[in-house]
Amino acid sequence: MKAVVCKEFGPPSSLVIEDVQSPVPGEKEVLVQVKACSVNFPDTLIVQGLYQFKPELPFTPGSDVAGIVKQVGEKVTHLRPGDEVFGFVMHGGYAEEVVMPGNACFKKPPMMDFPVAASFMMAYGTSYHALKDRGKLQEGETLLVLGASGGVGLAAVELGKLMGAKVIAAASSDEKLNLCKEYGADETINYSKEDLKNRIKELTNGKGVDVVYDPVGGAYAEPALRGTAWEGRYLVVGFAAGDIPKIPLNLALLKGCAIVGVFWGSFAMKTPQKNLENAMELMQWYGAGKLKPHIHKIYPLDESKDALHAMMNREVRGKVVIECS
Structure with missing residues (x-):
């Protein structure tokens, strides 16, 4: 089978496409x-060796997968060969075949095509876990989403609105913010030309926001935390800016706020039943037409490097997808 292979940590241009041996599923796994x-x-x-976890070299990147079951392990009872599925792996998705944990693999709704299914689980799973389980977002509260036009950010905007919050979307261009408005944002902040902290204050009449969803980090983290309300919740989702911010902890004391970590991958693996319950709720909303993943562009497997470069260069609004077979 063909697969994208990372043989040494570096830029996407260092990746190669090779024929590799097909994987074999274990007793609790599924070959897709x-x-x-x-x-x-x-x-x-991950391909640059800059993520929290470094896979052993060589490895194939890619986590958010949709495809067709080819083989199931003997202890997997909810799936069978031929089922159309989607789910999550730690890595290995940029390939024609991958082995997935059975408890992280779900039947795909018939009306959901494969590119949409591959765009769904990580973005919406992360954002729903963040807002529901970690942020305890309530109807009528105000949610600020940083990096709001990206994959997880746009899902957070859409879900926040669906959960009854007032949503403030923050991004780096008016074009990106226009997409956020289409997905339900009530207010927007262009932090490339507006002061984030002051704009939060203006939009909340000085109260601050109840929940901050931050997949960006970097220079925007501290002003966003300073813009939280009393007993606000600041959700640490990721560091797309590249820099891990150093936060003055006296801010948490002064605001009585909570700084809360969000790691959906570990949540899904450690508490699969809770993750399944969240996934089922998300599927119901999708089936009712209340969720609509935004696909920016679809690339063939041979152009995986280009897809990664587009992501690194902040060219992506919503999701980009690699078609593997």
Whole structure:
């Protein structure tokens, strides 16, 4: 089978496409013919050796997978060969076949095509876990989403609005913010030309926001935290800016606020039943037409490097997807 292979940590241009041996599923695993795999920002960090976890070299990147079951392990009872599925792996998705944990693999709704299915689980799973389980977002509260036009950010905007919050979307261009408005943002902040902290204050009449969803980090983290309300919740989702911010902890004391970590991948692996419950709720909303992943562009497997470069260069609004077979 063909697969994208990372033989040494470096830029996406160092990746190669090779014929490799097909994987064999264990007793609790599923072998899937990959039809599509979406690109997520952590993929750009993993291939450079900059992510929290470094896979052993060589490895194939890619986590968000949709495809067709080819083989199931003897202890997997909810799937069978031929089922159309989507789910999550730690890495291995940029390939024609991948082995997935059975408890992280779900039947794909018939009306959901493979590129959309591959764009769904990580973005919406992360954002729903963040807002529901970690941020305890309530109807009527105000949610600020940084990096709001990206994959997880746009999902957070859409879900926040669906959960009854007032949503403030923050991004780096008016074009990106226009997309956020289409997905339900009530207010917007262009932090490339507006002062983030002052604009938060203006939009909340000085109260601040109840929940901050931050997949960006860097220079925007501290002003966003300073813009939280009393007993606000600041959700640490990721560091797309590249810099891990150093936060003055006296801010948490002065505001009585909570700084809360969000790591959906570990949540999904450690508490699969809770993750399944969240996934089922998301599927119901999708089936009712209340969720609509935005696909920016679809690339063939041979152009995986270009997809990663587009993600690194902040050219992506919503999701980019690699078609693998």
